[in-house]
Structure formats: structure tokens, C-alpha cells
Amino acid sequence: MVVLTGFGRKTNAQTVKGATADPKAAAAIFSGGCFWCMDSPFRKLEGVESVVSGYTGGKTSHPTYEEVSTGETGHLESVKITYDPKRIAYAKLLDVFWKNVDPTDNGGQFVDRGSQYLTAIFYTTPEQKMLAEATKADLEMSGIFGKAIVTTIAPALEFYAAEDYHQGYAEKNYGSYCVYRAGSGRDAFLKKTWKSTSWSAEQVRVKKFEKAPDAVLKQILSPEQYAVTQQCETEPAFNNKYWDNHREGIYVDAVSGEPLFSSVDKFESGTGWPSFTRPVVPGNIVEKTDASLGMTRTEVRSLHGQSHLGHVFDDGPGPTHMRYCMNSASLRFVPREDLAKSGYGEFESIFRK
Numbered sequence: 001m002v003v004l005t006g007f008g009r010k011t012n013a014q015t016v017k018g019a020t021a022d023p024k025a026a027a028a029i030f031s032g033g034c035f036w037c038m039d040s041p042f043r044k045l046e047g048v049e050s051v052v053s054g055y056t057g058g059k060t061s062h063p064t065y066e067e068v069s070t071g072e073t074g075h076l077e078s079v080k081i082t083y084d085p086k087r088i089a090y091a092k093l094l095d096v097f098w099k100n101v102d103p104t105d106n107g108g109q110f111v112d113r114g115s116q117y118l119t120a121i122f123y124t125t126p127e128q129k130m131l132a133e134a135t136k137a138d139l140e141m142s143g144i145f146g147k148a149i150v151t152t153i154a155p156a157l158e159f160y161a162a163e164d165y166h167q168g169y170a171e172k173n174y175g176s177y178c179v180y181r182a183g184s185g186r187d188a189f190l191k192k193t194w195k196s197t198s199w200s201a202e203q204v205r206v207k208k209f210e211k212a213p214d215a216v217l218k219q220i221l222s223p224e225q226y227a228v229t230q231q232c233e234t235e236p237a238f239n240n241k242y243w244d245n246h247r248e249g250i251y252v253d254a255v256s257g258e259p260l261f262s263s264v265d266k267f268e269s270g271t272g273w274p275s276f277t278r279p280v281v282p283g284n285i286v287e288k289t290d291a292s293l294g295m296t297r298t299e300v301r302s303l304h305g306q307s308h309l310g311h312v313f314d315d316g317p318g319p320t321h322m323r324y325c326m327n328s329a330s331l332r333f334v335p336r337e338d339l340a341k342s343g344y345g346e347f348e349s350i351f352r353k
Contacts, residue, residue, distance in 0.1 A: 033109025
């Protein structure tokens, strides 16, 4: 982003914590390229109390605009929104965010190129995390953008307010802002992308996937399923339910039912266990270091069911080059034709030709 009027100050940014001064208010932090263009859409929403342009996600304290512009600090141009949850839902803020960015561009946003212009959602509560991940997954499966969404979803870090001349830039410099925004290509892209769809983040519902008490698990799981999911055992290779399953569908956690993998990403690894290049909902996957058996590996667990699923390795095929080597006993397969009636209808679009 180029400053269009002659500001030459190099004032250090001010620290803004994730919490808000008003205990009844909540905070949301988004990065979507030029913060001038992200400030304006949120500022006019009913229930939004303030919008601060700034920097977050980096490795230095109190960065200046000039320092962030080099890309070396690791900060992203961002906006911190203070809002009243009783007057506006976080889902509405997510809707505005997604509809003001190109979430598939990993080089920047429109004419602004560089790591400081990447898209990201920084959550301040577990509920924000769940909804952000759910809307990202739903939007990607909708096919609206036609390619993978690369927007990062991460916990909120220290937020530093940008210099005064960046705050409310559109209101203070309306003419130059309009020239910049029109010339950036943002509005043309958004109009083309959203003109023929009614998708809304507010319509996305987060399914609740829960782990049953241990006594119940012992009744509903087979001895092998219990041993694998709860005691980190490993089933025998080439002698399990899904290693050579070639049907279309998704694989969900045998304990919680949360979606984990898809047949679209399944491949023949030659190991005798079902293997995938990536999860279908990355937010449902938890990776942990496993130092058992005299070696260091990366264990894979489900987020909600807390089930031991298997391990992930970096020797898989493209495009991810990852191999999620899973235990069939930890999974339940939902065929493509049963997705809707089983409550997973939102995944049908990934199989459409």
C-alpha cells in the first residue's frame, strides 16, 4: 500500500491487547491486505464500537509502518474490531471479512504484494476459532473461488495500533481512498465473485462433536476401536476395514463423528493402512509429538473426540507431500450417497464433476 498524501512520520505503533476495556465488549482481529480497505466495511456496522488499524502476527514489538512494509517483521496489516456481541454476531463480522478479500491469494491482496498483505483471522475465543474454521471449510467446499483458500486462522497475538494518519483513513481522506480502492482491483474482484451467489457466513452452523464418557465408549466401540482410539494401539496392516476402500465419501471420527478425511485425498501408500494427503477439515486435526517406541513421530488426534488416529509423515505424493497414515478402527466411512441423510450434506460439493 502506498501512502497517497505526504505523511513522513515514523511513530512507533501503540500496543493494543486482545482484551477490551469494556468487559461487555468483544474483540475480533482480521487481516485482509491494505487496512484502509478493511477498516471502512466494519466501521459502518451497527454494534461495532471501534475499528483500529494496526499490525499483528509478527516477531517485533511496536513496529512502524515503514518497518512492516519491508515484510521482515512478519506483521500483517490488520484491523482490530471492538463490538457488542448482543448487537452484532461474530458470524456477521466473518461474513464481511470473507466478502472483502481474496482468500486464495498467498502473495498479497490485489495490487498490494508482500507477506504483510496476506489474509488471516486471529481468534480471541475458542468459539471464534470454531466458527472461523467452519466458515472457511464451508466456503471452500462451496467452490465460489474455484481454488483452495489459504487464509490463516490463528490465535490472537499482540496487536499494535498503526500511526494516527492510518486510523479511519477512508473518512479523513475520502477522495484519495476512493481513487486507491478503485485502482486496486478489489471492488471489481468482489463484484465478479459474489454477484451470483447467496452464500453467507451467518448461515453456517457449527456442528457440535462431543466425546462420550468412557463407560459409554466401552459399550459403543469394539474392543479394537477402544484400544486404538483411547489407548493409542495400532491395528494390523492390510487387515483393517478401510486400507483398500475405493468408494467415494468421507471418513469421520468413530468417537465423535467429526469430519476428518475424504476419499478425494486418499491414495495407495502401500503401507496397509488408509492414507490421505490432507484432512478435509484441517481444524479437526491435532498434531502432537510422539516419542514412544524409541523414535520421534507426529501423532494425529481428532480435536473434539480426542481419538488417536495415527501418524503423519512428509513422504506422501503431491500436492501436499504429506501422508496421513490412519487406523481404520479410528474412522467411520460415510458413502457419498449417504452424506445428506447422515448430516454431512455440505461435503457433497467436493464430489461434483
